[in-house]
Amino acid sequence: MNALAPLSGLANGACDAAPVIQERGQREVFCGLTGIVWLHRKIQDAFFLVVGSRTCAHLIQSAAGVMIFAEPRFATAILEDRDLAGVADIDDELDAVVDRLLARRPEIKLLFLVGSCPSEVIKIDLSRAAARQSRQHAPRVRILSYSGSGIETTFTQGEDACLAALVPMLPPAPENASPSLLVVGALADIVEDQFARLFDVLGVAPVRFLPMRRAADLPPVGPSTSFLLAQPFLADTAHALQERGAHWIEAPFPLGAEGTTLWLRAAAKAFGVSEARFDAVTSPARARAEQALAHYRDALAGKRVFLFPDSQLEPSLARFLAREMAMRIVEIGTPYLHRRHMAAELDLLPKDAPIVEGQHVEKQLDRCRAARPDLVVCGLGLANPLEAEGFATKWSIELLFSPIQGYDQAGDLAELFARPLNRRARLEV
Amino acid sequence: MQLTLWTYEGPPHVGAMRVAAAMRGLHYVLHAPQGDTYADLLFTMIERRDTRPPVTYTTFQARDLGADTAELFKSAAREAYERFSPQAMIVGASCTAELLQDDPGGLAKALDLPCPVIPLELPAYQKKENWGASETFYRLVRSLAGARRDRPLRDCKSCNILGPTALGFRCRDDVREIAKLLAALGVDVNVIAPLGASPKDLTRLGDADFNVLLYPEIGLAAAQWLERAHGQPFTRSIPIGVGATRDFIAEVARMAEVDPASALETNDSRLPWYSRSVDSTYLTGKRVFIFGDATHAIAAARIAQDELGFEVVGLGTYAREFARDVREAAARYGVEALVTDDYLDVEAKVAELQPELVLGTQMERHIAKRLGLPCAVISAPVHVQDFPARYSPHMGFEGANVIFDSWVHPLMMGLEEHLLTMFRDDAEFHDAAAPSHLGEKQPHRQPSAAAVVSDIILAWADDAEKELKKIPFFVRGKARRNTEKFAAERGLSTITVETLYDAKAHFAR
Numbered sequence: 001m002n003a004l005a006p007l008s009g010l011a012n013g014a015c016d017a018a019p020v021i022q023e024r025g026q027r028e029v030f031c032g033l034t035g036i037v038w039l040h041r042k043i044q045d046a047f048f049l050v051v052g053s054r055t056c057a058h059l060i061q062s063a064a065g066v067m068i069f070a071e072p073r074f075a076t077a078i079l080e081d082r083d084l085a086g087v088a089d090i091d092d093e094l095d096a097v098v099d100r101l102l103a104r105r106p107e108i109k110l111l112f113l114v115g116s117c118p119s120e121v122i123k124i125d126l127s128r129a130a131a132r133q134s135r136q137h138a139p140r141v142r143i144l145s146y147s148g149s150g151i152e153t154t155f156t157q158g159e160d161a162c163l164a165a166l167v168p169m170l171p172p173a174p175e176n177a178s179p180s181l182l183v184v185g186a187l188a189d190i191v192e193d194q195f196a197r198l199f200d201v202l203g204v205a206p207v208r209f210l211p212m213r214r215a216a217d218l219p220p221v222g223p224s225t226s227f228l229l230a231q232p233f234l235a236d237t238a239h240a241l242q243e244r245g246a247h248w249i250e251a252p253f254p255l256g257a258e259g260t261t262l263w264l265r266a267a268a269k270a271f272g273v274s275e276a277r278f279d280a281v282t283s284p285a286r287a288r289a290e291q292a293l294a295h296y297r298d299a300l301a302g303k304r305v306f307l308f309p310d311s312q313l314e315p316s317l318a319r320f321l322a323r324e325m326a327m328r329i330v331e332i333g334t335p336y337l338h339r340r341h342m343a344a345e346l347d348l349l350p351k352d353a354p355i356v357e358g359q360h361v362e363k364q365l366d367r368c369r370a371a372r373p374d375l376v377v378c379g380l381g382l383a384n385p386l387e388a389e390g391f392a393t394k395w396s397i398e399l400l401f402s403p404i405q406g407y408d409q410a411g412d413l414a415e416l417f418a419r420p421l422n423r424r425a426r427l428e429v
Numbered sequence: 430m431q432l433t434l435w436t437y438e439g440p441p442h443v444g445a446m447r448v449a450a451a452m453r454g455l456h457y458v459l460h461a462p463q464g465d466t467y468a469d470l471l472f473t474m475i476e477r478r479d480t481r482p483p484v485t486y487t488t489f490q491a492r493d494l495g496a497d498t499a500e501l502f503k504s505a506a507r508e509a510y511e512r513f514s515p516q517a518m519i520v521g522a523s524c525t526a527e528l529l530q531d532d533p534g535g536l537a538k539a540l541d542l543p544c545p546v547i548p549l550e551l552p553a554y555q556k557k558e559n560w561g562a563s564e565t566f567y568r569l570v571r572s573l574a575g576a577r578r579d580r581p582l583r584d585c586k587s588c589n590i591l592g593p594t595a596l597g598f599r600c601r602d603d604v605r606e607i608a609k610l611l612a613a614l615g616v617d618v619n620v621i622a623p624l625g626a627s628p629k630d631l632t633r634l635g636d637a638d639f640n641v642l643l644y645p646e647i648g649l650a651a652a653q654w655l656e657r658a659h660g661q662p663f664t665r666s667i668p669i670g671v672g673a674t675r676d677f678i679a680e681v682a683r684m685a686e687v688d689p690a691s692a693l694e695t696n697d698s699r700l701p702w703y704s705r706s707v708d709s710t711y712l713t714g715k716r717v718f719i720f721g722d723a724t725h726a727i728a729a730a731r732i733a734q735d736e737l738g739f740e741v742v743g744l745g746t747y748a749r750e751f752a753r754d755v756r757e758a759a760a761r762y763g764v765e766a767l768v769t770d771d772y773l774d775v776e777a778k779v780a781e782l783q784p785e786l787v788l789g790t791q792m793e794r795h796i797a798k799r800l801g802l803p804c805a806v807i808s809a810p811v812h813v814q815d816f817p818a819r820y821s822p823h824m825g826f827e828g829a830n831v832i833f834d835s836w837v838h839p840l841m842m843g844l845e846e847h848l849l850t851m852f853r854d855d856a857e858f859h860d861a862a863a864p865s866h867l868g869e870k871q872p873h874r875q876p877s878a879a880a881v882v883s884d885i886i887l888a889w890a891d892d893a894e895k896e897l898k899k900i901p902f903f904v905r906g907k908a909r910r911n912t913e914k915f916a917a918e919r920g921l922s923t924i925t926v927e928t929l930y931d932a933k934a935h936f937a938r
């Protein structure tokens with residue numbers, strides 16, 4: 001468990017930004033399995049089968065919380081002693097579980113076998129299992145695999161691994177296809193529809209989204225494809241798309257009015273939309289976003305915020321809070337900093353906001369207590385204890401479970417941060 | 430390999446956490462990957478605890494596997510001792526670390542820390558949460574209670590209360606209620622554990638004359654050991670329900686050699702009278718399905734049949750360790766016990782039996798909700814609403830009052846039920862109507878399309894109507910009203926998607 005060690009060199013245009021500090025120690029973050037909680041709702045005919053332990057099953061259940069309304073499209077194949085001791089043949093067992101599952105759920109078109117820490121440590125080859133089962137269940141069901149294990153992935157990286165596993169399945173765009181745009185990263189359906197409408201009016205077409213809502217709608221990809229990242233945690237997916245010849249459009253992420261404008265503008269520029277047209281099309285929505293943000297600026301301006309590492313959204317959130325809400329940033333924690341994808345964000349961040357990559361939760365709590373910020377953005381395990389110590393907190397998981405991107409959600413995003421302060425102001429108990 | 434959708438129990442190390450989080454001055458160093466830290470939220474969110482559970486996770490990553498995960502464990506244990514200065518530590522592995530075979534116990538011993546360090550072996554691929562809690566408590570008691578010695582001289586007999594943990598069903602209030610009963614009997618409470626006890630307190634367990642075992646799933650192994658090693662008998666009756674509470678008082682009175690009369694007189698339970706009052710006639714023979722941990726399920730069946738006059742049509746448990754007890758109980762009610770930890774089996778059984786009331790865990794609450802059946806929670810696993818702000822024990826005479834209220838409340842009231850059968854076609858009194866005191870099941874339809882906000886007829890464009898449907902149902906009505914108000918104020922005749930969002934921005938706050 002090392003002391004803080006500032007990195008010497010920083011990549012790509014961020015060299016005048018605040019130093020990035022690396023920290024190691026106890027991490028207080030979810031593993032990549034958590035992404036299943038939103039991905040299974042997004043791809044409506046996909047099923048996620050975790051191959052793991054009772055812990056893995058319990059994690060997803062606890063993260064999903066009260067969402068037990070319907071039979072979920074996820075489950076865990078729990079490894080037992082006989083699997084580990086070699087009494088049972090793991091391949092046979094897994095095939096039987098998959099057969100049973102698919103018989104029960106005939107509407108499933110896409111099945112992900114999701115690796116966990118135990119399946120990785122005992123080296124279960126899920127990609128081989130997926131290929132074998134795909135042969136058996138084709139063409140009705142396609143079976144893919146990825147890892148959401150906590151030894152390989154942190155929270156949102158599970159979505160990255162899932163989408164990266166989809167990329168090789170995408171059909172090739174025809175040789176002479178006209179340019180197309182691919183928006184990558186799970187967004188709430190309502191946000192996706194708003195973006196689709198804006199691109200449509202801008203004349204950017206065709207636009208497709210990954211993940212798709214239905215397994216059959218795999219977007220084609222090839223050298224004619226340009227892609228925008230809607231989420232900052234998609235390193236492997238971006239890499240896989242680039243391998244397929246697609247071009248990444250560099251931009252900050254669509255959080256807040258400014259972020260959304262820069263994000264849309266980067267795409268518009270790549271598709272030859274004139275600046276005048278861009279302004280004409282986006283200005284009503286921009287004005288709306290501004291109007292909505294203005295409601296919360298008084299509550300947030302000048303307040304000091306401390307962000308614990310969680311989803312990798314933290315630098316983008318800090319940029320939004322600092323630039324659009326005039327908040328002061330005490331510390332930006334992030335589980336991992338993709339320097340290339342984050343370069344545009346880092347350029348916009350205030351130069352005095354320290355970024356801490358990785359975590360030593362006890363030391364970070366010490367720093368947080370010493371700094372006495374007005375608002376702490378943190379995970380569910382820390383929120384109530386910090387509240388009890390007198391801090392206002394915002395649970396970061398809500399930022400993944402609610403629509404926050406785009407112009408018409410900018411106000412909602414600000415409200416998420418203003419609410420805990422508003423609540424404290426109201427309570428007199 | 431077992432296909433699982435929802436689990437009744439977490440892994441055994443979560444059971445260990447329930448013991449650690451319940452105690453003071455104990456710290457748990459858990460060799461586990463980062464994702465396993467999710468378990469903290471069970472305590473801080475579900476139980477609303479205002480401190481983090483006293484657990485340090487090593488959070489090793491793939492890159493550590495090649496290097497030295499054992500070293501990582503040692504530095505984590507050392508740092509945890511320095512930071513928290515606990516009176517004692519427990520150390521162990523979660524499912525993944527179990528595969529690494531780093532031997533946390535041996536590593537911690539090598540550190541030679543200046544406090545007792547108790548190693549836990551919790552086989553994650555065989556056992557589950559309750560077993561893990563039981564084993565942890567047993568190991569702690571065994572390690573700390575020491576050898577048998579002379580009991581201090583006291584004026585009256587004394588006992589320990591064993592079994593209550595963090596995240597347990599109503600443990601917080603049960604303990605208070607039972608302590609009150611014991612006081613009425615003139616019995617001293619020596620130590621309550623694990624809830625609220627420190628490792629030092631556990632060293633005093635041997636001072637008591639006997640043990641009150643409230644939650645056998647957690648405390649039985651420790652109670653049996655104390656019986657053998659310290660000659661302390663322990664109580665077998667679980668004071669849930671009026672009859673069982675009377676039995677419990679009699680049993681304690683025998684062990685403590687006191688007169689039970691004074692405690693029986695404290696019987697302020699209204700259940701017997703409420704149950705006999707004519708209004709309760711309609712409860713007669715209500716068909717009830719019961720599922721939970723063994724202790725709570727068995728107790729619930731007795732109350733249902735003997736104290737409320739229900740008919741037990743199904744009884745089951747997810748606790749395989751206690752399956753025999755549940756089978757015996759089920760035989761008394763002429764039903765076959767359902768012993769399973771597969772949520773789908775339970776759902777299928779409930780659907781088949783179509784009971785009029787479901788008593789279960791939070792899982793059964795969801796099953797009941799889907800099937801449209803009334804339900805009350807009687808056992809862990811529980812959710813945030815099962816930690817009520819008010820005093821609501823499940824045990825003792827007050828517990829019986831709470832049970833009467835919480836089981837009867839979800840049911841249709843007597844007269845209401847009659848009216849329902851008489852006037853089946855009435856728009857409000859129909860089969861699908863919920864009990865009137867519980868509010869409407871279906872929210873009232875919002876007046877829409879031709880809105881009533883002003884004289885202007887407001888029309889919703891198709892795409893705007895569609896967009897509105899994407900808004901979560903619980904705020905949709907408000908969004909509709911706001912948009913219509915906004916449009917009316919501006920004299921718009923058609924509401925488009927743009928109007929919807931203009932209004933949203935206008936009203937944002």
Ligand code: SF4
Nearest residue numbers: 031056116117150464
């Ligand atoms: S960290 Fe590993 S073992 Fe724990 S829940 Fe995640 S995948 Fe499962």
